[in-house]
Amino acid sequence: VAEKAQYKESIKKLLKEKNAVLIAHYYTDPEIQALAEETGGCVADSLEMARFGNQHEADTLIIAGVKFMGETAKVLTPEKTVVMPTLEATCSLDLGCPIEQFDAFCNEHPDRTVVVYANTSTAVKARADWIVTSSCALEIVEHLEEQGEKILWGPDRHLGNYIQKQTGADMLMWQGACIVHDEFKTKALVDMKALHADAAVLVHPESPAEIIDLADAVGSTSQLIKAAQELPNKKFIVATDRGIFYKMQQLCPEKEFFEAPTAGEGATCRSCAHCPWMAMNGLQAIEEALVNPKGKEVFVDMNLRKGALRSTNRMLEFSA
Numbered sequence: 230v231a232e233k234a235q236y237k238e239s240i241k242k243l244l245k246e247k248n249a250v251l252i253a254h255y256y257t258d259p260e261i262q263a264l265a266e267e268t269g270g271c272v273a274d275s276l277e278m279a280r281f282g283n284q285h286e287a288d289t290l291i292i293a294g295v296k297f298m299g300e301t302a303k304v305l306t307p308e309k310t311v312v313m314p315t316l317e318a319t320c321s322l323d324l325g326c327p328i329e330q331f332d333a334f335c336n337e338h339p340d341r342t343v344v345v346y347a348n349t350s351t352a353v354k355a356r357a358d359w360i361v362t363s364s365c366a367l368e369i370v371e372h373l374e375e376q377g378e379k380i381l382w383g384p385d386r387h388l389g390n391y392i393q394k395q396t397g398a399d400m401l402m403w404q405g406a407c408i409v410h411d412e413f414k415t416k417a418l419v420d421m422k423a424l425h426a427d428a429a430v431l432v433h434p435e436s437p438a439e440i441i442d443l444a445d446a447v448g449s450t451s452q453l454i455k456a457a458q459e460l461p462n463k464k465f466i467v468a469t470d471r472g473i474f475y476k477m478q479q480l481c482p483e484k485e486f487f488e489a490p491t492a493g494e495g496a497t498c499r500s501c502a503h504c505p506w507m508a509m510n511g512l513q514a515i516e517e518a519l520v521n522p523k524g525k526e527v528f529v530d531m532n533l534r535k536g537a538l539r540s541t542n543r544m545l546e547f548s549a
C-alpha cells in the first residue's frame with residue numbers, strides 16, 4: 230500500500246513537470262482510472278480517449294490501454310510525445326488482422342467500402358475508408374447503407390454481425406474476435422438471469438450473438454455505464470471486462486453489479502472477463518514511462534499515418 234502511494238505521488242509530480250496527461254481506458258485497474266481522474270486526465274471508451282488526447286494541450290500523452298489506442302493518439306497528434314506503460318499491450322483483434330492478409334481480402338472486393346474497427350494497426354486503418362468504434366459503428370454503417378454502399382467489415386465478427394442484423398446492410402466479414410468477450414457463456418447466463426430475475430443484462434457488442442440476444446442494453450463501454458445509470462434496475466449482469474465495474478460502482482453506489490459467467494477459472498480460462506493486455510498497465514510502468522520514455526514511446530510510419538488519419542478523422546467528424 231505504501232509503495233502504491235509512493236508511485237501515485239511520484240506520477241502526479243512527473244505529470245506536472247513534463248506537462249503530461251494520463252488517459253485511461255475503463256478496463257485498466259481501478260487505481261489507474263482513479264489517478265487519471267484525480268490528475269485532470271480522463272477515463273473513457275476508445276472513441277472518447279482519441280478525442281480527449283486530440284484536444285488536450287499537454288506535450289505528452291500517457292495512454293493506459295492497449296497499443297491501438299496509443300497508435301490512434303499518435304496518428305491524430307504526431308507532434309506530441311505519446312507513451313504507454315508497455316508497448317506489449319496489444320489486442321486479439323489487432324493480432325488477428327495482419328495487414329498483408331487484410332489488404333488481399335480488400336483487393337478481392339474492390340466494390341466494397343472498407344469499414345474497420347479501431348482495434349487495429351495503423352496499417353490496417355490506412356487501408357480503410359472508415360474507422361469506427363463500438364460507440365459509433367451502428368450510426369456510421371446505417372449512413373453507408375442509406376447511401377447504398379456495400380461494406381467490407383473487419384476485424385470483429387461479433388460486432389459486425391450485430392450491426393448487420395440491426396441495419397440490414399450488405400456486409401462481408403473478416404472473422405476476428407476478442408478473446409475476452411468470446412468467453413461469455415449463454416447457458417450459464419440464462420441460469421444467472423433466472424437467479425436474478427430483476428437484473429438487467431448489459432452487453433458489449435464484441436460478445437457472441439447469443440449473449441447479445443439476452444441483453445437489455447448493448448453498447449460501448451461508455452454506453453453501458455450510461456445504461457447502468459439510466460435503467461431503473463438495482464441489479465446488473467455485465468458482459469464485458471470487469472475493469473468497468475470501478476466506474477459503474479462509483480456512479481451507482483446503490484446498485485449491484487455481477488460479472489456475466491465465463492467458461493471457468495484460472496488455467497481453464499484464457500481471459501475470464503479481464504483483458505490480459507489491459508492488465509499489463511500498472512503504476513510502476515506508468516512511472517517508468519514518465520521518467521524514461523525510451524522503449525515506451527509510440528511511433529507510427531508517417532506514410533501510413535496519412536491514410537489512417539483520413540479514415541479516423543472521418544469517424545471523428547461524423548460522430549462529432
Ligand code: 13P
Nearest residue numbers: 274275276362363449450
Ligand atoms: P470501447 O470502444 O467500448 O471502449 O471498447 C474498446 C475495447 O477494446 C473493448 O474490448
Ligand code: SF4
Nearest residue numbers: 295320321407409504
Ligand atoms: Fe482487445 Fe478484447 Fe482486450 Fe478489448 S478486451 S483490448 S477487444 S482483447
